[in-house]
Amino acid sequence: MAEISRLSASDEGFDRQLEALMSWESISDRQVQDTVDTILAAVRDRGDQALLDYTIRFDGWEPEQATDLEIPSARLEQAWQGLPASQRQALTLAAGRIRDYAEHQKLAGWSYREPDGTLLGQQVTPLDRVGLYVPGGKAAYPSSVLMNAIPAKVAGVPELIMVVPTPGGDVNELVLAAAHIAGVTRAFAIGGAQAVAALAYGTALVPPVDKIVGPGNIFVATAKRAVFGRVGIDMIAGPSEILILCDGQTDPDWIAMDLFSQAEHDEDAQAILVAWDPDYLDRVAASIERLLPTMERHAIIAKALKARGALILVRDLDEAVALANRVAPEHLELSVADPQPLAARIRHAGAIFLGRHTAEAVGDYCAGPNHVLPTSRTARFSSPLGVYDFQKRSSLIMASPQGAATLGQTAAVLARGEGLTAHARSAEYRGVAGADVERPADV
Amino acid sequence: MAEISRLSASDEGFDRQLEALMSWESISDRQVQDTVDTILAAVRDRGDQALLDYTIRFDGWEPEQATDLEIPSARLEQAWQGLPASQRQALTLAAGRIRDYAEHQKLAGWSYREPDGTLLGQQVTPLDRVGLYVPGGKAAYPSSVLMNAIPAKVAGVPELIMVVPTPGGDVNELVLAAAHIAGVTRAFAIGGAQAVAALAYGTALVPPVDKIVGPGNIFVATAKRAVFGRVGIDMIAGPSEILILCDGQTDPDWIAMDLFSQAEHDEDAQAILVAWDPDYLDRVAASIERLLPTMERHAIIAKALKARGALILVRDLDEAVALANRVAPEHLELSVADPQPLAARIRHAGAIFLGRHTAEAVGDYCAGPNHVLPTSRTARFSSPLGVYDFQKRSSLIMASPQGAATLGQTAAVLARGEGLTAHARSAEYRGVAGADVERPADV
Numbered sequence: 001m002a003e004i005s006r007l008s009a010s011d012e013g014f015d016r017q018l019e020a021l022m023s024w025e026s027i028s029d030r031q032v033q034d035t036v037d038t039i040l041a042a043v044r045d046r047g048d049q050a051l052l053d054y055t056i057r058f059d060g061w062e063p064e065q066a067t068d069l070e071i072p073s074a075r076l077e078q079a080w081q082g083l084p085a086s087q088r089q090a091l092t093l094a095a096g097r098i099r100d101y102a103e104h105q106k107l108a109g110w111s112y113r114e115p116d117g118t119l120l121g122q123q124v125t126p127l128d129r130v131g132l133y134v135p136g137g138k139a140a141y142p143s144s145v146l147m148n149a150i151p152a153k154v155a156g157v158p159e160l161i162m163v164v165p166t167p168g169g170d171v172n173e174l175v176l177a178a179a180h181i182a183g184v185t186r187a188f189a190i191g192g193a194q195a196v197a198a199l200a201y202g203t204a205l206v207p208p209v210d211k212i213v214g215p216g217n218i219f220v221a222t223a224k225r226a227v228f229g230r231v232g233i234d235m236i237a238g239p240s241e242i243l244i245l246c247d248g249q250t251d252p253d254w255i256a257m258d259l260f261s262q263a264e265h266d267e268d269a270q271a272i273l274v275a276w277d278p279d280y281l282d283r284v285a286a287s288i289e290r291l292l293p294t295m296e297r298h299a300i301i302a303k304a305l306k307a308r309g310a311l312i313l314v315r316d317l318d319e320a321v322a323l324a325n326r327v328a329p330e331h332l333e334l335s336v337a338d339p340q341p342l343a344a345r346i347r348h349a350g351a352i353f354l355g356r357h358t359a360e361a362v363g364d365y366c367a368g369p370n371h372v373l374p375t376s377r378t379a380r381f382s383s384p385l386g387v388y389d390f391q392k393r394s395s396l397i398m399a400s401p402q403g404a405a406t407l408g409q410t411a412a413v414l415a416r417g418e419g420l421t422a423h424a425r426s427a428e429y430r431g432v433a434g435a436d437v438e439r440p441a442d443v
Numbered sequence: 444m445a446e447i448s449r450l451s452a453s454d455e456g457f458d459r460q461l462e463a464l465m466s467w468e469s470i471s472d473r474q475v476q477d478t479v480d481t482i483l484a485a486v487r488d489r490g491d492q493a494l495l496d497y498t499i500r501f502d503g504w505e506p507e508q509a510t511d512l513e514i515p516s517a518r519l520e521q522a523w524q525g526l527p528a529s530q531r532q533a534l535t536l537a538a539g540r541i542r543d544y545a546e547h548q549k550l551a552g553w554s555y556r557e558p559d560g561t562l563l564g565q566q567v568t569p570l571d572r573v574g575l576y577v578p579g580g581k582a583a584y585p586s587s588v589l590m591n592a593i594p595a596k597v598a599g600v601p602e603l604i605m606v607v608p609t610p611g612g613d614v615n616e617l618v619l620a621a622a623h624i625a626g627v628t629r630a631f632a633i634g635g636a637q638a639v640a641a642l643a644y645g646t647a648l649v650p651p652v653d654k655i656v657g658p659g660n661i662f663v664a665t666a667k668r669a670v671f672g673r674v675g676i677d678m679i680a681g682p683s684e685i686l687i688l689c690d691g692q693t694d695p696d697w698i699a700m701d702l703f704s705q706a707e708h709d710e711d712a713q714a715i716l717v718a719w720d721p722d723y724l725d726r727v728a729a730s731i732e733r734l735l736p737t738m739e740r741h742a743i744i745a746k747a748l749k750a751r752g753a754l755i756l757v758r759d760l761d762e763a764v765a766l767a768n769r770v771a772p773e774h775l776e777l778s779v780a781d782p783q784p785l786a787a788r789i790r791h792a793g794a795i796f797l798g799r800h801t802a803e804a805v806g807d808y809c810a811g812p813n814h815v816l817p818t819s820r821t822a823r824f825s826s827p828l829g830v831y832d833f834q835k836r837s838s839l840i841m842a843s844p845q846g847a848a849t850l851g852q853t854a855a856v857l858a859r860g861e862g863l864t865a866h867a868r869s870a871e872y873r874g875v876a877g878a879d880v881e882r883p884a885d886v
Binding site: 089101127232235295349359360369378384417 | 529530532533534536537544547548553555561562563565566568570571584585586617653654668671672674675678679694696697700701703704706707708738739740744782783786787789790791792793794795796797798799800801802803804805806807808809810811812813816817819821822823824825826827829831835836837838839840841842843844846847850851853854856857858860861862863864865866867868869870872873
């Protein structure tokens with residue numbers, strides 16, 4: 001018997017139930033923190049030797065020297081050539097679509113001139129070098145390699161350094177193949193907090209990067225949080241989530257399978273259906289009951305649905321929209337007849353899947369938009385991973401002599417108000433246009 | 444005698460000297476961390492009562508009840524009306540220019556249709572509610588209120604919550620006036636880690652926000668890092684920095700004063716001049732010597748120049764550019780005859796000030812671009828505070844029936860490669876276009 005909570009938004013206590021359902025905190029306890037601090041310090045102090053020691057200890061294989069930790073580019077290409085044609089074709093198509101979508105995100109610089117000749121603007125540049133963390137073991141997804149690497153390439157990042165643990169020395173051929181097609185520059189068979197440390201501080205073997213992206217376990221997440229500031233990081237990801245909003249007219253089997261596709265990720269994944277037709281919720285529940293035993297990963301799905309899933313009855317569409325905005329889900333499916341006006345009412349969601357024909361799963365692989373999305377309600381303030389995460393801006397200010405004089409007066413008033421008289425005098429010097437310039441400025 | 448290091452890039456040991464000069468780590472020791480953890484937990488558990496207790500203890504005044512902690516909007520307006528006309532005029536002009544520049548940064552949504560009718564796009568929305576931390580005491584800058592609040596308003600954030608500690612109950616009239624003109628929604632007389640906690644978790648009095656921006660001391664920075672993930676935060680700011688690159692033709696008094704304007708912020712501020720004319724470095728050193736005693740804040744300036752300042756001789760312009768990119772300074776002044784081609788060669792800087800007439804100080808107050816900039820070499824991967832920090836993106840995917848069929852096939856191949864068969868089946872259901880839809884979908 002498949003278990004999943006049935007809730008009603010009009011029940012007293014619903015607010016509390018919803019909070020309990022959504023609550024998720026990945027707290028690094030002090031022990032994890034201390035372990036990570038030790039590892040970071042060891043890699044910082046002893047470099048490659050520490051990488052060798054931790055790899056032997058945690059990954060269970062025995063590299064003899066530091067250079068054994070590098071996965072040569074030829075090995076990535078070999079993995080690519082070794083794939084069945086169907087997978088090569090699918091990865092090529094997916095990579096192409098991710099690239100096409102990413103091209104639309106590219107930021108461009110701009111500038112404008114004011115009447116007095118002063119120029120203001122913004123210069124956009126790519127990061128120099130980016131680190132990509134790829135998990136080993138059960139969560140080793142080639143699609144994640146594409147999703148993390150391609151936006152960086154489109155941004156113009158010249159160097160992309162991948163790290164991936166190889167427990168027992170086993171490599172994932174699909175991951176290596178994806179790294180090849182995504183354009184990874186160098187790859188290293190290291191993982192855990194020690195890999196994050198290597199990317200942040202650099203070692204003789206591993207070059208230091210400017211930003212680290214990609215998902216990992218609690219040690220990786222804790223290490224990323226610790227090195228944030230020295231390097232940039234992406235968001236700390238929580239469990240994957242979907243919220244489906246349905247008008248009751250989509251085949252209930254489709255919706256049940258969409259819930260499963262989220263729940264099969266892991267036991268903490270969250271799958272929620274919201275509808276205003278109580279009969280429809282019954283029909284989806286029946287589909288779940290009937291289809292669950294047919295699923296390869298039914299044990300994981302059953303646990304996830306029981307622990308964090310829900311079928312929620314709301315009064316009407318308006319209440320459904322309010323609920324979606326409150327949950328701010330990573331994935332939001334609008335399985336309704338006319339989804340576009342509805343999407344315009346969504347304030348917070350990582351990705352919005354519009355209409356009955358858009359399964360969330362196509363977004364995970366090949367629709368084009370990134371599958372690295374804000375989880376745990378962070379869509380309230382953050383965005384999908386994108387090209388913009390690998391570009392940065394520099395402000396441009398070029399005062400004309402006249403602009404320097406007028407702006408200088410205002411700056412001086414405000415600077416003296418704050419007690420910063422060097423600021424005031426520095427601005428005022430330029431007020432006497434050209435007077436103190438040995439050679440006339442030609443700006 | 445003014446002390447400032449004289450370095451030469453061609454000296455053996457220069458790399459090490461430069462690293463030592465730039466090195467800055469704001470480590471929260473375990474004691475700070477524990478104090479902050481205690482404060483966060485107290486505010487989370489006891490809400491307004493904890494705010495009252497900490498305000499009495501740390502800020503040294505005695506609010507009788509929680510509502511005493513709110514600064515009414517009428518009080519902000521009163522502060523504005525009480526300012527001298529010159530300051531009202533300067534703040535108005537600055538606010539207008541900051542707003543005009545910010546308008547250029549606003550992100551807009553976009554979408555495109557593929558030949559098979561599939562729609563892909565990106566929806567842009569503002570954050571719902573933002574918290575603005577304003578320091579009390581010596582670093583209480585009205586210009587910072589404008590720089591943090593105005594981009595949020597331009598982004599369309601409906602609610603802006605300001606917190607500002609009032610040690611001894613003293614409020615800074617200029618800060619309140621700036622909050623009025625910047626459009627702050629509500630203001631509270633609280634500070635420290637307790638104010639960060641109130642913004643992150645909410646109390647009966649203080650509404651919870653989605654992102655916290657603004658500078659603060661080590662307790663504020665540590666609290667922001669701790670609540671990151673529950674809410675968004677801006678960068679953790681280090682000491683302010685300037686690097687000036689000069690061709691030796693700008694009045695040395697101007698350059699000396701520009702160095703002073705950075706150094707007067709505090710004793711940790713960093714001011715560096717780079718030039719390829721050794722005589723020019725001597726002339727700037729002489730200007731420093733002569734002008735320093737005339738400065739109101741000469742004690743702070745002298746300490747900052749001695750501890751972290753430098754006059755650096757390079758071989759030529761190319762070496763100067765390489766050095767600037769390596770330092771990735773918060774502020775970069777290009778005090779040369781033809782600055783635009785030079786700016787195009789800069790890969791990493793928070794703000795670039797072009798030409799002899801552009802004093803960094805006008806950027807601090809009224810040029811238009813934000814003065815909240817990446818410090819401590821973080822310009823390698825981050826950007827000035829801007830409208831984009833108060834907007835977020837949601838991906839849009841609407842598959843046509845035909846698109847669902849072709850994308851579904853590719854997704855299924857990749858999903859099975861990753862062992863995720865619910866993903867595959869969810870995508871494949873849509874492959875039989877329309878067949879299982881009770882009512883034809885009109886997407």
